[in-house]
Each structure stands twice: as structure tokens, then as C-alpha cells.
Amino acid sequence: TDLAHIRNFSIVAHIDHGKSTLADRLIQSTNTVSEREMKEQLLDAMDIERERGITIKANTVRIEYIADNGEQYVLNLIDTPGHVDFAYEVSRSMRAVEGSLLVVDSTQGVEAQTLANVYQAIDADHEIVPVLNKIDLPASEPERVKEQIEDVIGIDAEHALLVSAKSGLGIKETLEAIVHRLPAPTGERDAPLKAMLVDSWYDAYLGVVVLVRIMDGVLKKGDKIKMMQTGATYPVDRIGVFRPAMQNVDELGPGEIGFLTAQIKQVRDTKVGDTITHEKKGAEKPLPGFKPSVPVVFCGLFPVDSAEFEDLRDAIEKLALNDASFSYEMETSAALGFGFRCGFLGLLHLEVIRDRLEREYDIELITTAPSVIYHVYMKDDTKIDLHNPADMPDMSKVDHVEEPRIKATILVPDEYLGDVLKLCQDRRGLQLDLTYAGNRAMVVYDLPLNEVVFDFYDRLKSVTKGYASFDYQMIGYREDNLVRMSILVNDEAVDALSMLVHRDRAEMRGRAMCEKLKELIPRHMFKIPIQAAIGGKVIARETLSAMRKDVTAKCYGGDATRKKKLLEKQKAGKKKMRQFGKVEIPQEAFISALKMD
Numbered sequence: 001t002d003l004a005h006i007r008n009f010s011i012v013a014h015i016d017h018g019k020s021t022l023a024d025r026l027i028q029s030t031n032t033v034s035e036r037e038m039k040e041q042l043l044d045a046m047d048i049e050r051e052r053g054i055t056i057k058a059n060t061v062r063i064e065y066i067a068d069n070g071e072q073y074v075l076n077l078i079d080t081p082g083h084v085d086f087a088y089e090v091s092r093s094m095r096a097v098e099g100s101l102l103v104v105d106s107t108q109g110v111e112a113q114t115l116a117n118v119y120q121a122i123d124a125d126h127e128i129v130p131v132l133n134k135i136d137l138p139a140s141e142p143e144r145v146k147e148q149i150e151d152v153i154g155i156d157a158e159h160a161l162l163v164s165a166k167s168g169l170g171i172k173e174t175l176e177a178i179v180h181r182l183p184a185p186t187g188e189r190d191a192p193l194k195a196m197l198v199d200s201w202y203d204a205y206l207g208v209v210v211l212v213r214i215m216d217g218v219l220k221k222g223d224k225i226k227m228m229q230t231g232a233t234y235p236v237d238r239i240g241v242f243r244p245a246m247q248n249v250d251e252l253g254p255g256e257i258g259f260l261t262a263q264i265k266q267v268r269d270t271k272v273g274d275t276i277t278h279e280k281k282g283a284e285k286p287l288p289g290f291k292p293s294v295p296v297v298f299c300g301l302f303p304v305d306s307a308e309f310e311d312l313r314d315a316i317e318k319l320a321l322n323d324a325s326f327s328y329e330m331e332t333s334a335a336l337g338f339g340f341r342c343g344f345l346g347l348l349h350l351e352v353i354r355d356r357l358e359r360e361y362d363i364e365l366i367t368t369a370p371s372v373i374y375h376v377y378m379k380d381d382t383k384i385d386l387h388n389p390a391d392m393p394d395m396s397k398v399d400h401v402e403e404p405r406i407k408a409t410i411l412v413p414d415e416y417l418g419d420v421l422k423l424c425q426d427r428r429g430l431q432l433d434l435t436y437a438g439n440r441a442m443v444v445y446d447l448p449l450n451e452v453v454f455d456f457y458d459r460l461k462s463v464t465k466g467y468a469s470f471d472y473q474m475i476g477y478r479e480d481n482l483v484r485m486s487i488l489v490n491d492e493a494v495d496a497l498s499m500l501v502h503r504d505r506a507e508m509r510g511r512a513m514c515e516k517l518k519e520l521i522p523r524h525m526f527k528i529p530i531q532a533a534i535g536g537k538v539i540a541r542e543t544l545s546a547m548r549k550d551v552t553a554k555c556y557g558g559d560a561t562r563k564k565k566l567l568e569k570q571k572a573g574k575k576k577m578r579q580f581g582k583v584e585i586p587q588e589a590f591i592s593a594l595k596m597d
């Protein structure tokens with residue numbers, strides 16, 4: 001296809017504003033797939049994605065459309081992940097296209113995620129067409145939302161399209177707007193091949209599939225290609241496009257978006273943002289802006305049943321093959337036994353991986369508190385990147401500690417603003433900005449990432465009844481007065497519960513932890529002291545009193561199967577307990593103890 005008849009675009013939207021419904025409609029109305037093949041929400045492939053209503057991996061579809069001017073166009077839609085954890089993948093997808101549809105629910109308005117993604121689109125120099133969706137609903141307020149788009153985002157919304165993705169209203173206009181308001185791609189057919197690696201994933205039949213956008217040159221089946229970042233070379237087996245099912249093609253030229261397979265063994269060998277060129281007569285310089293995505297949140301994953309350690313290892317290795325941004329290494333914990341210290345792009349990424357391990361591989365897991373990477377500067381001038389609070393060196397040897405900070409943007413209806421400010425303040429936030437758009441406030445905070453990774457989303461959702469939206473970006477490291485707090489149960493330190501805390505909050509956190517643990521640990525035949533300590537100094541203490549002997553609890557007589565059932569229950573329950581010294585700690589304690597109220 002010649003460049004003038006190609007349009008590449010993405011859809012920017014907040015969760016639930018109708019991105020998938022609109023994409024489905026665009027595909028359907030151009031007869032890209034037959035009715036029979038049309039599944040609801042075609043683009044969200046994975047179960048977990050659908051269940052959680054989120055889109056994780058970038059997906060793409062090629063639509064052929066005959067416009068009102070009688071000419072046929074190829075429209076390539078790249079679906080971008082909507083969640084903050086995948087910001088880098090969003091930015092790559094954005095660089096692969098020239099324009100965006102900004103979908104805003106006309107009954108709701110602009111949300112924090114919309115903002116973050118639309119700024120990425122603006123950074124990528126996109127032409128942006130605002131689409132006001134759900135205008136079939138009585139609560140739709142297109143004029144108010146137009147104004148809000150102009151006030152908050154600062155783009156012209158006068159010619160925003162009025163659409164109901166559900167009923168199909170405005171779909172024709174949207175297709176025409178894509179053709180006439182978005183620019184065609186540019187690129188040179190005769191130049192050396194430059195293809196951007198937009199995404200990659202593992203397919204059970206085809207192996208690793210790589211999504212590419214051709215910037216210059218032509219990619220053909222049988223070509224020998226080279227990944228410019230990794231230097232690896234491969235012969236191309238197959239190239240094709242998504243309609244949305246895979247369809248082989250002979251070549252992909254400038255401006256086109258499609259896939260290749262090339263006997264690449266693992267997804268780890270493909271780096272999002274890398275430039276693909278020919279092995280011979282290749283491009284000299286890669287496309288600008290490549291950066292590897294690095295894990296920022298770490299936690300330990302341990303099998304509940306230690307006999308499942310090998311299964312866990314297999315499962316983690318398999319998942320890692322298909323997810324370059326997930327890292328892992330073996331870890332041993334005195335409290336939890338053998339497991340893995342894993343790194344993730346963010347909390348959602350962590351949850352998705354943990355879910356998949358539990359569901360697809362059927363392994364019950366204990367997850368330790370998520371932690372961030374601290375920079376620990378030692379008195380002897382060395383520096384340690386600390387991934388696990390349990391490895392914190394002796395404080396007397398530490399000069400100072402730096403922690404990662406984020407810039408968080410929160411959009412919230414007025415009436416909840418006070419609670420949001422309090423929450424941010426409690427989490428050691430520094431307010432950077434506070435503005436209003438209609439009856440909604442936009443607050444910007446500088447927050448320590450470690451105060452956000454655990455339960456910030458949950459707290460934010462609960463104090464705002466789900467009305468707040470949240471987005472963040474990393475801003476760098478800063479020194480603060482951070483110390484390691486250990487938790488001792490029956491005078492032994494439980495490594496899985498140690499954490500770095502701000503000195504001023506240590507007593508409060510320590511007290512809260514001890515009180516929580518006292519509730520969570522069942523009574524034993526003896527008294528159990530529960531303490532929080534910094535270095536050798538105890539800062540909080542609770543005592544779990546001894547259990548009184550209870551003879552009536554014994555099971556006399558009764559029928560045998562009932563007894564057996566009870567015994568089985570006991571055994572299952574035991575598995576969920578971690579023997580620690582002489583004390584048994586239920587697994588929920590490890591997570592619950594760290595949640596703050």
C-alpha cells in the first residue's frame with residue numbers, strides 16, 4: 001500500500017470509557033471479520049485481561065476502509081496498554097503511529113489515566129481527534145466534557161466526534177475523521193530497513209511473534225534481520241498482518257504495521273523499542289529513544305507447600321520467557337523457606353504474574369510485602385542497590401539511604417479532596433500542585449514509591465468510593481531518614497516481615513504491626529512476645545498470652561469419616577501455617593500485618 005493510503009492510530013482512553021467497544025465497532029463496520037467470528041471485545045485476548053477489564057499487551061488490527069471519496073485506505077489500530085505500570089510500552093506504541101483517537105466517556109469526563117496517555121500521544125507528535133463516547137446515555141454531557149478537555153488537556157475539542165460505540169452512532173464519522181484528520185505516515189522504500197519492535201509475545205504454535213512498524217525500507221520473508229540493541233540475527237520465517245486473525249503477506253513496506261516470526265527462542269531476546277534492520281546493508285543508526293524497561297517493585301514469592309518449590313521454579317521460568325520485564329532470582333528465607341525474589345514494572349504487573357502462577361500453574365503462594373530498590377550509601381563510600389529489606393546492612397556502617405520518588409497525579413471529585421490530601425500527607429507526600437476543572441480537583445504529589453506500592457491504590461479507592469483516578473511516573477531518588485525495622489516473634493527476627501521505614505514513623509508502624517500480629521497469630525501453649533526493633537533497640541512490644549488447656553475440644557467417639565475429614569482439614573490448615581522456631585504463623589499474617597489502616 002502506498003503511504004498516502006495508510007493511517008496508523010491508537011486509541012487513548014481511561015478504563016471503561018469504551019476503548020474496546022469502539023475498536024470492535026470499527027472492525028465490525030468495515031467487515032474486517034464476519035459477524036460469526038466477531039467476539040465481544042476481540043482485542044482483549046487473555047482471560048485475565050478480560051476479567052480484570054484491562055489491556056496488558058499491545059494488540060493491533062488492520063482495517064480496510066473505502067472512504068466516502070471512493071478510495072480504499074488501510075487503517076492500522078495499535079491497542080495500547082492502559083495501565084501506569086506499562087508506561088514505557090505505551091510510549092513505544094505511540095511512536096509507531098501518527099495519530100490518536102482520544103475517547104472520553106461523555107457522562108464522566110477526563111480521568112488521570114487519560115491524561116497520562118494523552119500526554120504521551122502529544123509527546124509523540126500525534127494528531128489527536130477527541131471522541132465523546134456514550135452519547136446514547138441520558139447522563140451524557142458533551143458540552144461540559146468538551147470544555148473540560150480544552151481546560152485540562154489543552155487540545156481543541158470543538159470538532160470532537162459524538163459517538164455511541166454501543167449503538168454504532170458516529171462510527172462512520174470516526175472512520176472518515178481517521179482518514180481525513182490524521183496524517184499519513186512517512187518513510188522511504190529505498191532506504192535501509194528500519195523497523196521498530198513495538199511488542200512481542202509467545203504463541204504456542206508460532207513461537208515468538210514480533211510486532212513491528214516499518215519506518216524505512218522493506219521487510220520480506222526469508223530476509224536475514226538483525227536486532228540493533230542485542231546484535232542477534234535471525235532469518236525471517238513469516239511476515240503478516242492482523243485482520244485481526246494472522247494473515248501472511250509477502251512484504252511489509254514503509255508505514256506498515258505487521259508481525260514477523262523468526263525462530264526467536266524467547267521473548268527476552270526481543271526488546272521493546274529496539275530497531276530491526278537487515279543483517280547486510282542494514283541501517284547505521286537505530287531509531288532514537290530506546291530504553292530497556294526495568295523492574296521497580298520487588299517481592300518474594302514462596303510456595304505455601306515447600307514441596308512445590310520445583311513447580312514454582314518451572315512456572316516462573318516459563319513466565320519469564322514470555323515477559324522481558326519480569327525478573328527473578330532464588331531466595332531463601334528463614335521464615336518461608338525456598339522461593340524467589342521477583343522484580344516487576346509495578347503493582348499491577350506483580351498481581352498479574354502472581355495470579356497467573358496461582359491459576360495457570362496451580363501453585364499456592366505466599367507473597368511478601370512489595371519493596372522498592374533503595375540506594376544504600378555506605379560509610380566506606382560503596383553503594384548497594386537494596387532489593388530486599390532483609391539484606392539491609394548494619395545501620396552503623398550506613399552513611400545514608402536514598403529512596404525512589406514518584407510524581408503522582410490524582411483526579412478526584414471535590415467532596416473527597418480532603419481525604420485524598422490526608423492520605424497523601426500520611427504517606428509522606430509533598431504537594432506540588434492543586435487545580436480545579438469543574439467540580440473535580442487535580443492534585444499532584446511527590447511521594448515515596450515505597451509508600452505507594454503496598455496498598456495506596458486500595459486506600460485511594462476506598463476513601464473516594466472509587467471516584468478517584470490515579471497515575472504516576474518515577475522522578476528519581478532522594479535521601480531520607482530511613483531505617484530497617486525488624487519484627488521479632490518469640491525473640492527471633494522474622495526476615496519476611498522486615499521493612500525500611502521512615503524514622504519518624506517507625507514507632508507508629510512498629511506498634512501497628514505488633515498489634516496486628518497479635519491478632520493474626522493463634523495462641524500457643526506458651527507466651528509469645530512480639531516485638532518491633534530498630535538495630536538492637538525494641539520500639540514496640542505486644543505479648544500473646546498462652547492458650548488455656550481446653551479438654552472439651554477433644555473429639556470423642558463420633559463417626560470415623562467425620563474424624564478423618566477433620567483431620568484432613570487440619571492438615572490443609574497446617575500447610576497454610578509457617579513453622580517459625582516454636583511458633584506457627586499463618587500465611588495471611590505476612591501480608592495483613594503490613595497493611596496499614
Ligand code: GTP
Pocket residue numbers: 013014015016017018019020021022044052053054055082133134135136137163164165166167
Ligand atoms: P478497558 O478494556 O477496561 O480499558 O475498558 P474500555 O475502555 O475498553 O471499555 P469497554 O469498551 O470495555 O466499555 C466499558 C463499558 O462501557 C462496557 O460495559 C460497554 O458496554 C460500555 N459502553 C461502551 N461504549 C458505550 C456507549 O457508547 N454507550 C453505552 N451506553 N455504553 C457503552
